[in-house]
Amino acid sequence: MTDDEGLRERKKRETRATLSQAAIRLCVQRGWDDVSLADIAEAANVSERTFRNYFTSKAEAIAATHLERALRTADELRARPAHEPLWDAVIAAVTAQFDGTTDIEPAAWPSGVRRVFAEPAVRGEILKANAAAQEALAVAIAERTGLDLERDVYPRLLASVVGAASGAAVGHWFRGGPRDSVVPHIHSALDQVRAGLPLPLPEADR
């Protein structure tokens, strides 16, 4: 968004991204316990101390990439045409994060990813990232609807419910062995929420 990003800002952003990527790669390859902070720092060409200036833990570094992406949902919502109904805009904004990116080829996940995601510390950080993204989304929803973030529950309510539903959809997709795209799963989940989550017909769900 802000294009007036100086050299310093850009460098920090790059270092941050590099560290996160390195953390993910190393942990997926070697396993959670066999990666030290020093390893990650070295892979990113910074000192161990600098790593710690960016992240408080290995887990936070790993979740950072997810966080960056999730935060973009709010901007995506702002980019939607003003005349579009709120729900349509929200659904479009959320699914936009997953479009286009085949991202991680399901077949290539050598269970290393599963193991890393199974790590309690990582799960915790992902929850935190989701919470942060939801807060950002709530701000964007408040702007779009003209509601007051402090007075009205609606923005945070919608944001958190959308976040939860997306998370459940991704989790379900992931659990079943990520084959096809995750987008339809998310879309379906959000449609169900928009409909008030009525009990599905016994046959309906596949």
Add this chain to the structure above:
Amino acid sequence: MTDDEGLRERKKRETRATLSQAAIRLCVQRGWDDVSLADIAEAANVSERTFRNYFTSKAEAIAATHLERALRTADELRARPAHEPLWDAVIAAVTAQFDGTTDIEPAAWPSGVRRVFAEPAVRGEILKANAAAQEALAVAIAERTGLDLERDVYPRLLASVVGAASGAAVGHWFRGGPRDSVVPHIHSALDQVRAGLPLPLPEADR
């Protein structure tokens, strides 16, 4: 539920609760940074090492009390009459956790509580606790609806959305300075979700 709880089990449960309570009390009184694990262990009459056998961190100990309560939601749902519509049962189960307990007298919250809840580590643990509670709720929903937890998204979808909405309601209530009961807030939020979260009328929300 299980009444055949031996002496050992009961003691553990008690120690766990005592540690959590002590952690909360001390941190609220003295502030997060001025409470060591040793302080908490001492207050609960166990060794520091034992504390560590129960909890991995101060934050986890603090969130434990919340977790215990949140986990009860699932049992509460199982206790609802079978003929009751799912949504009614869910709403009743969730609000039951907050009924009866004036719990913490708003006026008595000397901002100590706010500060502890503001601690990132604590927030993280509360998110984890909520996630665990949602998983338990999902199991109970699957039982009640006869759906398959692995095949169908619905149980986890409903559980996570309900959890998110409740959390948003509590957060809103808390942020506005907890005056009256939180129950109506939660009820209102869940009603909105059940209605599909339509954009509220400008005047409607107070």
Add this chain to the structure above:
DNA sequence: TAGAAAACTTGCAATTTCGGCAAGATTTGC
């Protein structure tokens, strides 16, 4: 109910993490 088995608590010690501090390097703003 005695005695063995299992589970829990605890202290100790080796490692690792955590945070603050200050010196040196880089970027920014005027």
Add this chain to the structure above:
DNA sequence: GCAAATCTTGCCGAAATTGCAAGTTTTCTA
């Protein structure tokens, strides 16, 4: 081009983390 602000880094002490084994308590079984 200079001064201020910011970032990186090494270093260090305090605190946290983990494994291990010995001592206790509870549970199980004959």
